[in-house]
Amino acid sequence: MSTIAPTSRTTLVRRSDRGTYDRAVVNAILDEALICHVGFVLDGQPFVLPTTHARIDERLYVHGSVGSRMLRTLRQGIPVCVTVTLLDGLVLARSAFHHSMNYRSVLILGTAREVQEEAEKRRAFCALVDHVVAGRSTQTRSASPMELKATSVLCLPIEEASAKIRTGPPIDDEEDYALAHWAGVIPLALQAEPPLRDPRLPAGIETPASVARYRRPVP
C-alpha cells in the first residue's frame, strides 16, 4: 500500500479518523469524480472555479483556454489547491447538531506547471477526454495543432494530498436515541439519464455502449 506523506497543511485538524493518505483511495476518488474545484489567489482574493480533470499516475491535469483567468494565473507557477468531492448521502440525525453528509473528498496542494512538451500535452488531452467517457479519445477527431496551441494544460503533482471520507449512519448523543425523530441516511448518487442525440446526428450513427450504458464509477 502506497501512502502519501502528510504535511502540516494536509494533516486533518478535526475528525482525523476520517482522513486517509492511502494513494489508492485518493486515486479512486479523483478517478470517479467528473469535476474538481480549483482554488488560486489573485490580488489577495481567492477564486474557486469548477473544471474537469484527469489523472495519469501521480499527476493531475487540468486544462483550459490560454485566455482564461484561471489558466493565465496558474501558469505563473503560484500555489494552487484542487479539491474533489463526491457526495454519497444525507445523514439525518435525531438532533439538528449531528446532521451530516456522507462524502469522499480529496484535497491536493502544490504548484502547477504548464505542460510545454507536445507529446505530454497530447497525452493529457486524451486523458481529459477519456476521464469523462472511457475510450472516447479514440472516437472523436483529435485536437489539431491550432487547438492544442489555444489550450493550456497544467500538471499538478499529487504529492501533498489527503482524502477525507464519512460513511455510515448518524451518530447521535446517547440520550437522543430515545427520541421519536426519524433518523438514517438518504443515499445520493450522480446518475446518467438516457443519452440525448445531437439534433444534427445522422440516424445511421449508433450510440456507443460506453455512452448508452454510462455510469460512474466506470465498472
Added chain:
Amino acid sequence: MSTIAPTSRTTLVRRSDRGTYDRAVVNAILDEALICHVGFVLDGQPFVLPTTHARIDERLYVHGSVGSRMLRTLRQGIPVCVTVTLLDGLVLARSAFHHSMNYRSVLILGTAREVQEEAEKRRAFCALVDHVVAGRSTQTRSASPMELKATSVLCLPIEEASAKIRTGPPIDDEEDYALAHWAGVIPLALQAEPPLRDPRLPAGIETPASVARYRRPVP
C-alpha cells in the same frame, strides 16, 4: 427582475454569453445545490473545502466547529470565495476539443462575518438543516446552548456574485458535422436512493414524506 451589479472580479473573461447576474437565477442554483466549495488563503496557500450552506434572502450562511481550520481562519474577516456547481450533463462533441459539460455554477466573493447574535445564529442553524431536507428543523431536537457555542456560523452577503450556465448540445466546427462520430449529451442528475433507516431506529417510527420522496430541487 433583480440584478447583481457585476464587478471587474465577477465579470466573465471568457464565454460571457454563459454568464448571468440575475439574482433569481443565482438564488435558484444556491438553493438546489447541497454543498458548496469554500476558498480561503492561509499563509499564502489557497485552501478549498467542501461544506453545506444555506441562503436566507441575500445572505449565504456556512457553519462548522469553532475548532476547524476553515472557521478559525474565516472568522478573522478575510477574503473568501464560495463556489457552487451543479453538473447537468456531459457534452460529447465530434471533436475532442469541443467536449464540454452542461452545468450551472455560482461564484460569490466577499468577506464573511461571524454571526454573534444568538437569534440570527439559531435562524441560520435551522436554515442549514432545512436546506438539506425541507422542514427537517422541526423534526429534530434543536441545538442546545452548548452545541450553539461549539458551532461557528459565518454570513457572507451575496453582493459580489455571478452565475455561469451551459446548456444544450455540443457545438462543433461546421466541417466536423460530416464526421461519423456519435455526438450528443449524457444528462446527469444527483438522485436519491431509498432511505436507509438508522439501525437503532424503533420499527414504529415512520419515514416522513420529505425523506421517503426526497428529490432535488425541492418541488
